[in-house]
Amino acid sequence: MKTIRALGVTLMAVSMTFASTVLAGPGGQIGVGNRVAAMWSNGGYFLGTVTEIEGDRYNILFEDGDRLAVNSANVVALREDMPFSVGDRVVAAWKGISMYPGVVTKVHAKSCMVGWDDGDEPLLVAKDKIFHADKAVAATTAATAFNVGDHVTAMWRDSRYYPGIVTEVRGSQCLIKWDDGDEPLFVLQEHIRSLSNAPSASLNVGDHVLATWKDGHKYPGVIAEARGDLFLIRWDDGDEPMLVAKDKILPFPQQQVQLLPGATPTRQESNREH
Numbered sequence: 001m002k003t004i005r006a007l008g009v010t011l012m013a014v015s016m017t018f019a020s021t022v023l024a025g026p027g028g029q030i031g032v033g034n035r036v037a038a039m040w041s042n043g044g045y046f047l048g049t050v051t052e053i054e055g056d057r058y059n060i061l062f063e064d065g066d067r068l069a070v071n072s073a074n075v076v077a078l079r080e081d082m083p084f085s086v087g088d089r090v091v092a093a094w095k096g097i098s099m100y101p102g103v104v105t106k107v108h109a110k111s112c113m114v115g116w117d118d119g120d121e122p123l124l125v126a127k128d129k130i131f132h133a134d135k136a137v138a139a140t141t142a143a144t145a146f147n148v149g150d151h152v153t154a155m156w157r158d159s160r161y162y163p164g165i166v167t168e169v170r171g172s173q174c175l176i177k178w179d180d181g182d183e184p185l186f187v188l189q190e191h192i193r194s195l196s197n198a199p200s201a202s203l204n205v206g207d208h209v210l211a212t213w214k215d216g217h218k219y220p221g222v223i224a225e226a227r228g229d230l231f232l233i234r235w236d237d238g239d240e241p242m243l244v245a246k247d248k249i250l251p252f253p254q255q256q257v258q259l260l261p262g263a264t265p266t267r268q269e270s271n272r273e274h
Contacts, residue, residue, distance in 0.1 A: 030077050036060065037091065037099055037131050039074035045091055045099040047129060055206065063097040067238060069222070080128040084112050093129035101133060146174050146189060153210065153218050153250070155191035161210055161218045163195060193250050203231060203249060212248035
């Protein structure tokens with residue numbers, strides 16, 4: 001069975017040639033060894049350290065031991081001399097590596113008191129565990145129109161993509177009846193891809209895609225090499241790269257990431273069986 005780190009969906013690498021030592025990310029220059037806030041693939045920000053830079057992607061070692069290659073636009077520099085003022089909207093670490101939105105209520109030399117949007121008790125947080133909320137990605141993606149009966153691949157609770165059928169559409173969500181018989185689940189449309197659509201005619205090295213692994217399920221990865229109609233996929237979870245046929249590859253769904261009051265991104269272990 002393919003091993004992958006499971007994620008919560010409350011708000012979503014094998015290293016190659018070392019390409020650079022410093023890149024500009026939100027909040028300033030970022031280099032190998034720098035502490036950062038990086039977006040996990042569920043849209044939540046977590047504390048980590050840059051271990052390598054490959055093109056416009058950072059290899060991040062998160063403080064809980066997880067690793068992930070993250071696009072530079074989704075990595076924010078953290079500094080203990082970052083200036084903050086009372087009233088600033090921020091994203092800050094709460095009693096661990098998970099980061100949540102809030103407001104600065106008091107500023108000290110090396111820390112800030114943060115009042116959390118979800119109403120939790122204010123907490124004193126070191127400045128190198130805080131960044132201004134305007135540095136966070138707030139991308140919006142137009143919803144794709146799906147219809148009842150469409151055969152799709154959609155994100156389940158463990159953030160893996162599984163095939164299923166759309167049985168109900170409610171605004172930005174679709175109820176998915178899974179091909180494996182698991183309990184139906186409402187999924188945001190930005191986490192759904194149609195299996196009826198023809199694969200993208202243009203696939204290029206560096207593209208983030210969903211590709212079919214040995215177990216028949218689709219997993220996220222990056223195209224590392226093109227060989228005619230075969231593409232070498234470097235999986236996001238660090239599994240061994242594998243050649244995948246073009247007709248078994250889909251563009252990776254763009255996430256809609258917003259920092260909303262009360263949002264609490266979490267990561268959890270999955271119990272889903274295949």
